[in-house]
Amino acid sequence: MTTIAVAETPLVLSLLRLADTALVHSHRLSEWCGHAPMIEEDLALANFALDLLGQARALYAYAAEVEGAGRTEDDLAYLRDAPQYRNVLMAELPRGDFAFTILRGLFLSAWAHPFWQAATGSTDTQIAAIAAKAEKEAAYHVRHTGEWTIRLGDGTDESRRRMLAALEALWPYTGELFEADAADRAMIAAGVLPDPARIRPAWEATIARVFDEALLPRPADGWMQTGGRSGRHTEHLGHMLAVMQHLQRAYPGCSW
Amino acid sequence: METITQRIEPVTKGADPARLVEAARAAAARVVDPEIPTISIADLGVLRDVRLGADGVVEIDITPTYFGCPAMRLIALEVEAAVERAGCGRPRVNLVLSPAWTTDWITQAGRDALLEAGIAPPPPAASRRALFGEDTPVACPNCGSHDTILISEFGSTACKALRRCQSCGEPFHAFKCL
Ligand SMILES: [Zn+2]
Numbered sequence: 001m002t003t004i005a006v007a008e009t010p011l012v013l014s015l016l017r018l019a020d021t022a023l024v025h026s027h028r029l030s031e032w033c034g035h036a037p038m039i040e041e042d043l044a045l046a047n048f049a050l051d052l053l054g055q056a057r058a059l060y061a062y063a064a065e066v067e068g069a070g071r072t073e074d075d076l077a078y079l080r081d082a083p084q085y086r087n088v089l090m091a092e093l094p095r096g097d098f099a100f101t102i103l104r105g106l107f108l109s110a111w112a113h114p115f116w117q118a119a120t121g122s123t124d125t126q127i128a129a130i131a132a133k134a135e136k137e138a139a140y141h142v143r144h145t146g147e148w149t150i151r152l153g154d155g156t157d158e159s160r161r162r163m164l165a166a167l168e169a170l171w172p173y174t175g176e177l178f179e180a181d182a183a184d185r186a187m188i189a190a191g192v193l194p195d196p197a198r199i200r201p202a203w204e205a206t207i208a209r210v211f212d213e214a215l216l217p218r219p220a221d222g223w224m225q226t227g228g229r230s231g232r233h234t235e236h237l238g239h240m241l242a243v244m245q246h247l248q249r250a251y252p253g254c255s256w
Numbered sequence: 257m258e259t260i261t262q263r264i265e266p267v268t269k270g271a272d273p274a275r276l277v278e279a280a281r282a283a284a285a286r287v288v289d290p291e292i293p294t295i296s297i298a299d300l301g302v303l304r305d306v307r308l309g310a311d312g313v314v315e316i317d318i319t320p321t322y323f324g325c326p327a328m329r330l331i332a333l334e335v336e337a338a339v340e341r342a343g344c345g346r347p348r349v350n351l352v353l354s355p356a357w358t359t360d361w362i363t364q365a366g367r368d369a370l371l372e373a374g375i376a377p378p379p380p381a382a383s384r385r386a387l388f389g390e391d392t393p394v395a396c397p398n399c400g401s402h403d404t405i406l407i408s409e410f411g412s413t414a415c416k417a418l419r420r421c422q423s424c425g426e427p428f429h430a431f432k433c434l
Pocket residue numbers: 396397398399400401421422423424425426
C-alpha cells in the first residue's frame with residue numbers, strides 16, 4: 001500500500017490541519033446524502049459538504065505547492081493514513097443523528113467563520129485569497145446550523161433530548177479548536193494565520209447567542225479531548241478513510 | 257448575412273493583438289453557466305480577464321462563485337473550446353481566487369437573465385450580510401410579491417436558496433448574496 005510521507009514544515013502542517021478538518025467534516029456531512037430527514041435538508045447538507053470539499057481542495061493544492069515535492073491535492077487526500085491526518089477530532093466522529101450533525105456543524109463553522117475572517121489579513125496572499133472565499137461560505141453554515149440548533153433545542157421533548165445528548169458528546173471536543181503548538185505559534189508570529197485565542201471570543205459569542213435562544217446550557221469547560229492535530233485519532237477515522245480512500249487503494253492512480 | 261468563409265476565417269497569431277484579444281473575449285463571454293444556462297459567464301462575473309500572454313497565447317482568468325462549485329471545470333473546458341473554435345488558438349485558462357467573487361459582479365443583463373429563468377436575483381450592492389437576523393426582502397420571480405419566505409438556505413446548488421411566495425404560492429430559487 002502506497003503511503004506518502006509529507007515534509008511538514010510549520011506552513012505545510014498548518015495547511016494540512018485546515019484541509020484535513022474541512023475534508024473529514026465534508027465526508028461526514030456527505031454521508032447524509034439520501035438520508036436526511038427531508039429533501040431540503042438533504043440538499044443543504046450536501047451543499048455544506050461541497051463547500052468544505054472545495055475549501056479542502058484549495059488548501060491541499062496550496063500545501064502541495066509549498067511542499068514542492070511534486071504532489072497533487074489528490075495525493076494528500078488519498079495517500080495518507082490516519083496517523084498522518086491532522087484534522088481536529090470533532091470532525092471525524094461518526095455521523096450520529098441529525099441533532100449531532102447540526103451541533104457539530106455549528107461548533108466547527110462558528111470557529112471557521114471568525115478564523116477565515118481574520119485570515120483574510122494574512123501576510124500569505126494565497127491564504128488570504130482562500131480565506132476571503134471561505135469566510136463567506138462559513139457565514140451561511142453558521143446561519144443554517146444555528147437556526148436548526150434553535151429549532152431542535154427549543155423544539156419537542158425528543159428533539160431537545162437529542163440536542164442535549166449531542167451537546168454532552170461534542171463539548172469535550174471543542175477545546176482542540178483553540179489549541180496552539182509550536183507550529184501554530186510560528187505561523188501566528190509570521191502573521192500567516194490568526195491566533196486561535198483571538199478567535200475564541202467570536203466563537204463564544206455565536207454559541208452564547210444560539211444557545212440562549214435554543215434554551216441550551218453552555219457546559220462547563222472540563223477535561224478536553226486532544227490529539228487529532230498531531231495525528232492521534234479516534235478509531236473512527238481509520239474506518240472513514242478506508243471508505244473514502246478505497247478506490248485509490250484498490251486501483252492506484254485510477255482517474256475518472 | 258455572414259458567409260461560411262467569414263465565419264470560419266481564423267484570427268491567427270499574426271493578427272492584430274487587440275483584435276485577437278477582442279475575438280477571444282467575445283467567444284469566452286458567450287459561454288454559459290451549465291447550471292443556469294440562461295446566464296453567460298461574463299454576466300455572472302465569473303469571466304475576470306482576457307489578455308495576450310508574452311508568448312502570444314491568449315490568457316483567460318475565471319473565478320469560482322463557490323469553492324466547491326462543480327461547474328468550474330466544465331466552464332474552463334468550454335471556454336477553452338469556444339476560444340479555440342473562434343480561431344484564437346488554445347488559451348490558457350487560469351482559476352483565480354482573489355478578489356473573491358461577489359454577487360455584486362452580476363450585471364444587469366445577468367440579473368434579467370436570472371429572473372427570466374425564474375430565479376430571484378440577489379439583492380444588489382449588499383454583498384455583506386449579518387450572521388443572524390432578517391434578510392432583505394426577496395421578490396417572487398413569478399408575481400413580483402415581496403411576501404416571500406425562506407424554505408432552505410441551500411437550494412439545488414450552493415449559490416441558490418429555496419423560497420416560497422406567500423401571495424401566489426409558488427416555490428422558487430433565489431440567488432444567494434455573497
Ligand atoms: Zn408569487
